[in-house]
Amino acid sequence: LLSGCGKSDDVLVLGTNASFPPFEYVGGASGNEFKGFDIDIARQIASDSGKTLKIQNMKFDSLIMALNAGRIDFIAAGMTITPERQASVNFSTPYYEATQVVITKKSDTSIHSITDLRGKHFAVQLGSTADIMAKKYTDKVTAFNSGFEAIMELNNGKVDLVLFDSQPAANFMRKNPDLKIQSLPFAAEFYGLAVAKKNPQLLQQINTTLANIKTNGQYDTLIAKYMK
Numbered sequence: 001l002l003s004g005c006g007k008s009d010d011v012l013v014l015g016t017n018a019s020f021p022p023f024e025y026v027g028g029a030s031g032n033e034f035k036g037f038d039i040d041i042a043r044q045i046a047s048d049s050g051k052t053l054k055i056q057n058m059k060f061d062s063l064i065m066a067l068n069a070g071r072i073d074f075i076a077a078g079m080t081i082t083p084e085r086q087a088s089v090n091f092s093t094p095y096y097e098a099t100q101v102v103i104t105k106k107s108d109t110s111i112h113s114i115t116d117l118r119g120k121h122f123a124v125q126l127g128s129t130a131d132i133m134a135k136k137y138t139d140k141v142t143a144f145n146s147g148f149e150a151i152m153e154l155n156n157g158k159v160d161l162v163l164f165d166s167q168p169a170a171n172f173m174r175k176n177p178d179l180k181i182q183s184l185p186f187a188a189e190f191y192g193l194a195v196a197k198k199n200p201q202l203l204q205q206i207n208t209t210l211a212n213i214k215t216n217g218q219y220d221t222l223i224a225k226y227m228k
């Protein structure tokens with residue numbers, strides 16, 4: 001039986017923003033395959049629920065709206081659990097610990113502590129925790145739909161730095177030899193999968209799958225596969 005946007009009962013629709021390697025990105029032999037740590041976890045959740053996974057790639061800042069409008073069933077997007085987001089969605093048990101890092105040109109030696117961020121021109125991903133954090137340090141924040149674009153802006157010398165999640169930042173460094181990462185003592189962030197408040201059954205299924213993959217070794221295998 002079909003309901004809404006072509007959703008059927010045997011399909012589980014994942015919403016993501018596939019510009020966040022190694023958690024979600026587009027790649028593979030055909031160049032248009034969804035891949036990553038979150039994607040593999042989402043596939044396991046679908047398989048444990050006896051459903052087929054369908055993936056909707058969208059802007060990061062549209063995910064929560066799409067979830068609450070019923071266009072997607074859950075979000076796996078390296079999304080940090082925050083009190084503000086918890087007001088509108090339910091999060092799974094945390095599945096990954098991250099932190100924000102600062103990316104600058106290698107030649108930039110002006111940043112030694114968090115206070116040195118004051119007044120700098122930041123590039124961030126729109127709607128991310130970095131976007132919110134940046135505004136605490138400066139009123140010069142340019143927000144992009146992807147980290148790639150933020151990095152490009154830094155490479156082009158239009159901003160001073162990019163504030164981004166640690167693991168994707170490390171991933172971007174491989175293709176950007178003129179940039180460096182600086183770790184500053186920012187608070188830890190915990191990623192969670194998000195589900196609409198009106199869907200407690202799916203939340204329970206997700207938490208069960210997360211608990212299972214932690215006990216059966218699959219979680220560690222995924223860490224080894226994606227976190228380099």
Ligand code: ARG
Nearest residue numbers: 017020077078079080128129
């Ligand atoms: N962890 C950060 C946040 O929740 C950034 C996540 C960006 N994820 C993505 N798939 N683009 O705001």
